[in-house]
Amino acid sequence: MNVLTENFSTFAKGFLGTVQLTVYSSALALALGFVMASFRVAPVRSLRAFGTAWVTVLRNTPLTLLFFAVLLGLPRFGLVLPFTVFAVLALGCYTSAFICEALRSGINTVPTGQGEAARSLGMTFGQTLSQVVLPQAFRSVIAPIGSILIALAKNSAIAGAFSVTELLGTYRIMSELGYNIIWTFVWIAVGYLIITGAISAVFNLLERRTGAAR
Amino acid sequence: MVVEPLIELDGVNKWYGDLHVLRDIDLTVGQGEVVVVIGPSGSGKSTLCRTINRLETIQSGTIKLDGRPLPEEGRALARLRADVGMVFQSFNLFAHKTVLANVSLAPVKVRGHRREQADRRSLELLDRVGLASQASKYPAQLSGGQQQRVAIARALAMEPKALLFDEPTSALDPEMINEVLEVMRQLARDGMTMVVVTHEMGFARASANRVAFMADGRIVEDRTPEEFFTNPRSDRAKDFLSKILKH
Numbered sequence: 001m002n003v004l005t006e007n008f009s010t011f012a013k014g015f016l017g018t019v020q021l022t023v024y025s026s027a028l029a030l031a032l033g034f035v036m037a038s039f040r041v042a043p044v045r046s047l048r049a050f051g052t053a054w055v056t057v058l059r060n061t062p063l064t065l066l067f068f069a070v071l072l073g074l075p076r077f078g079l080v081l082p083f084t085v086f087a088v089l090a091l092g093c094y095t096s097a098f099i100c101e102a103l104r105s106g107i108n109t110v111p112t113g114q115g116e117a118a119r120s121l122g123m124t125f126g127q128t129l130s131q132v133v134l135p136q137a138f139r140s141v142i143a144p145i146g147s148i149l150i151a152l153a154k155n156s157a158i159a160g161a162f163s164v165t166e167l168l169g170t171y172r173i174m175s176e177l178g179y180n181i182i183w184t185f186v187w188i189a190v191g192y193l194i195i196t197g198a199i200s201a202v203f204n205l206l207e208r209r210t211g212a213a214r
Numbered sequence: 215m216v217v218e219p220l221i222e223l224d225g226v227n228k229w230y231g232d233l234h235v236l237r238d239i240d241l242t243v244g245q246g247e248v249v250v251v252i253g254p255s256g257s258g259k260s261t262l263c264r265t266i267n268r269l270e271t272i273q274s275g276t277i278k279l280d281g282r283p284l285p286e287e288g289r290a291l292a293r294l295r296a297d298v299g300m301v302f303q304s305f306n307l308f309a310h311k312t313v314l315a316n317v318s319l320a321p322v323k324v325r326g327h328r329r330e331q332a333d334r335r336s337l338e339l340l341d342r343v344g345l346a347s348q349a350s351k352y353p354a355q356l357s358g359g360q361q362q363r364v365a366i367a368r369a370l371a372m373e374p375k376a377l378l379f380d381e382p383t384s385a386l387d388p389e390m391i392n393e394v395l396e397v398m399r400q401l402a403r404d405g406m407t408m409v410v411v412t413h414e415m416g417f418a419r420a421s422a423n424r425v426a427f428m429a430d431g432r433i434v435e436d437r438t439p440e441e442f443f444t445n446p447r448s449d450r451a452k453d454f455l456s457k458i459l460k461h
Contacts, residue, residue, distance in 0.1 A: 043287060116269055117306035117365075121320035121372060122296025124289060131323060135310050 003179040004187045010170055015191045017165035021087060021156040022195060026149050028092025033099025040104050043125055051100065058097035063155055066090050071162050087159035095152045102144040106137035139210045146203030150196045167191045217244030219281075220376055220407050221266060226275035228261060235261050237431040239275070243376070246405045250418040250439070253428035254454060259411045260303075262428065263380045266409060267298045280375065296324050299369030303381040305361040307353035307368070313340065314349040317368045325372070332371075339367040343397050359390030366397055376407040383414055415458065419443060427451045 004011060039051030058066070070090040071083065081089075110133050118128040160169030167188055174184040221243040228236040235258045243249050251259045264270040265277060268284050268291060277284045279298065285291040308316050317336035321327045327335075340346045343363040345356075353361055362382055369377055379398065383391040395417050402408060402421040412418065418425050418439055425442040427435040429450045435442060446452050 111304075111306075113302060113304050113306035114308060117300075117302065117308070118320075119292070120267055120269065120295055120298075120300035121368070122292045122294075122324040123320060124292045127323050131319060132308055136308075 003174060003183045010173055011187060013165055014167040014170040018156055018167040019195060021091065021159055021166055022153045024088045025091035025095060025152055028088060029095035029099050029152065032092065032096035033103060036096060036100035037103035038129060041107055055097045055100055058094050063094050064158055066094050067158055067162055083162055083164050087162065087164045091152060091156060095148060098148045099145060102141050102148060106141035107133055109140045110136045142203055142207045146199060149199050153195050153199060154192060217247060220245045222278040224276045226265065226272050226277060228272045235431050239433055241426060241433060243407060243409055246407055247423045248402045248408045248421055249424045249426055250422040251411045251426045251428060252418060257428040258431040259428045260380050263378050263409060263411045266378055267295050267300055296372050297375045299372060299374035299377040301365050301369055301379045301382045303384050305365045307361055307364055309353055312350055312352055313364050316364060317371045321371050336371055339370050343367045357390060358386045359393045362394045363397055379408065379410040381411050383412065
């Protein structure tokens with residue numbers, strides 16, 4: 001029980017590490033996912049092919065394998081970065097494939113007539129997407145994107161295996177110090193619940209806000 | 215009537231897979247002319263209308279607007295579409311924007327007008343279609359007839375050279391059809407170049423300069439409304455008219 005109070009700074013460091021990984025990876029995943037979703041519905045064939053390939057490769061690769069590929073592979077090509085940055089790259093790229101597909105399914109819920117009307121008024125592809133289609137797709141993708149980001153927060157635990165400071169990794173220090181493993185895991189679980197609960201709360205709020213806009 | 219041609223279709227063919235939906239279409243629409251396209255469903259009239267601003271691509275033939283062939287893709291095509299308004303059967307107003315924002319969006323984003331200036335012009339246009347009082351509502355709060363009139367105002371806000379109507383009254387309750395037709399009649403009187411796909415024979419008789427009758431992907435007859443309705447030449451048109459006029 002007292003494992004938390006006696007080692008608060010270690011837990012706090014792990015917690016903040018997970019928050020940091022989650023925030024940066026989410027930002028990268030959302031940005032990349034947005035770009036890839038645009039590619040997948042673009043009128044240019046090569047962009048569509050690139051988007052499809054991106055999703056196919058990243059969504060079907062086990063995340064641990066992707067971590068190995070990034071952390072061990074990229075340095076071979078002369079790209080040496082802090083492990084945390086590598087972890088954000090791996091997590092962000094992996095999750096972007098799921099974000100892309102959620103956005104694309106949201107885009108598909110918008111009637112085709114909306115896009116046709118925008119194009120018939122002379123809007124470009126980018127304007128049609130940003131002014132007409134995505135704002136209407138947004139509402140239906142809030143819930144799935146919330147789930148994807150919660151999964152990302154939990155997936156960030158894999159980074160701990162690559163000596164990135166994060167929440168789950170604190171159990172190793174605690175067990176070396178001889179603390180009861182059960183209580184260590186309980187507090188770690190509470191830490192994850194705080195993060196995922198916060199993500200849920202933000203997305204519930206977003207859902208309610210956009211719901212009222214109609 | 216000798217007028218400058220605005221829309222010229224020459225030998226246009228289109229297939230959906232094996233289905234030959236447009237067969238050697240030749241059609242010229244002059245400046246200020248109103249051409250009504252009628253025909254049985256599945257005859258290709260909506261497709262024809264949609265090829266003119268390239269919402270549908272064609273496999274052969276040429277379509278020229280103001281003497282210039284339609285661009286294939288990209289910004290040049292967007293520019294051309296800005297000059298050709300389109301009114302859809304299902305209205306297609308932007309559901310997340312108010313009536314005023316629907317009308318002002320393209321003038322601001324495409325023409326680069328300032329918001330206040332665009333809104334002022336939009337209100338004038340909404341007034342013209344009798345809906346200035348509804349400007350702050352969302353499309354879902356309006357009746358079908360009102361939505362379609364907003365859609366016409368939205369198309370007019372771009373100051374188009376021509377307007378395409380793809381069955382504008384087919385999704386409307388009978389009592390709302392007339393309010394939309396009245397706006398269209400007014401546009402026709404004001405000299406707007408219009409291509410109208412419709413089943414409203416009254417509108418065709420009263421406002422069209424020419425009637426193009428389509429069947430099985432071909433334009434079978436292309437004549438003045440008086441000639442067409444009183445004395446159709448082809449059996450196909452006679453058959454069609456006897457079915458729709460005798461009930």
